[in-house]
Amino acid sequence: EFTANEKSIVSGVWAKISVNEIGPQALARVLIVYPWTQRYFGSFGDLSNAAAILGNSKVGNHGKVVLNALDKGVKNMDNVKGTYAALSKLHCVQLNVDPDNFRLLADCLTIVVATKFGSDFTPAIQATWQKFLSAVVIALGSQYF
Numbered sequence: 428e429f430t431a432n433e434k435s436i437v438s439g440v441w442a443k444i445s446v447n448e449i450g451p452q453a454l455a456r457v458l459i460v461y462p463w464t465q466r467y468f469g470s471f472g473d474l475s476n477a478a479a480i481l482g483n484s485k486v487g488n489h490g491k492v493v494l495n496a497l498d499k500g501v502k503n504m505d506n507v508k509g510t511y512a513a514l515s516k517l518h519c520v521q522l523n524v525d526p527d528n529f530r531l532l533a534d535c536l537t538i539v540v541a542t543k544f545g546s547d548f549t550p551a552i553q554a555t556w557q558k559f560l561s562a563v564v565i566a567l568g569s570q571y572f
């Protein structure tokens with residue numbers, strides 16, 4: 428459940444996020460900081476060090492795909508779970524991604540956003556943003572069995 432104020436805070440953060448810039452950075456950070464997540468991206472080529480990951484165009488493209496998928500959640504904050512039901516099933520059944528990884532990505536995304544926004548990303552805004560991402564993480568894990 429999100430209040431009208433929380434919805435407007437999340438929309439405000441989202442409006443200032445450049446998907447094509449933040450998406451690649453957030454996914455790259457996950458792959459660098461939690462190297463075991465690299466196992467899902469065997470077809471992406473060289474991920475052997477930070478420079479390779481940051482310069483990998485497949486990582487960049489996939490970062491954009493992942494972050495673009497957040498747009499739906501921002502626009503459907505009254506039904507985040509339903510919004511990501513199919514995507515949850517895909518990650519469980521098809522991709523076999525351990526759902527713990529969703530939290531790691533959410534945290535890396537928050538760090539990248541905080542670094543980018545600086546003092547505009549106040550503790551109150553950050554708390555609401557993380558509440559939203561938490562709902563997305565729960566939704567992405569909701570179809571696991």
Ligand code: ZNH
Pocket residue numbers: 464467468489492493494496497514517518522524528529532533563567
């Ligand atoms: Zn994921 C895929 C989203 C996280 C892994 N993904 C994907 C897609 C999307 C997404 C939209 C596409 C689908 C189709 O195609 O249909 N993700 C997402 C989100 C998130 C995520 C929103 C959070 C927030 N993922 C994730 C993680 C991981 C992953 C964390 C690991 C670690 N994904 C993945 C994979 C894939 C995907 C592996 C497939 C790729 C390719 O291309 O192959």
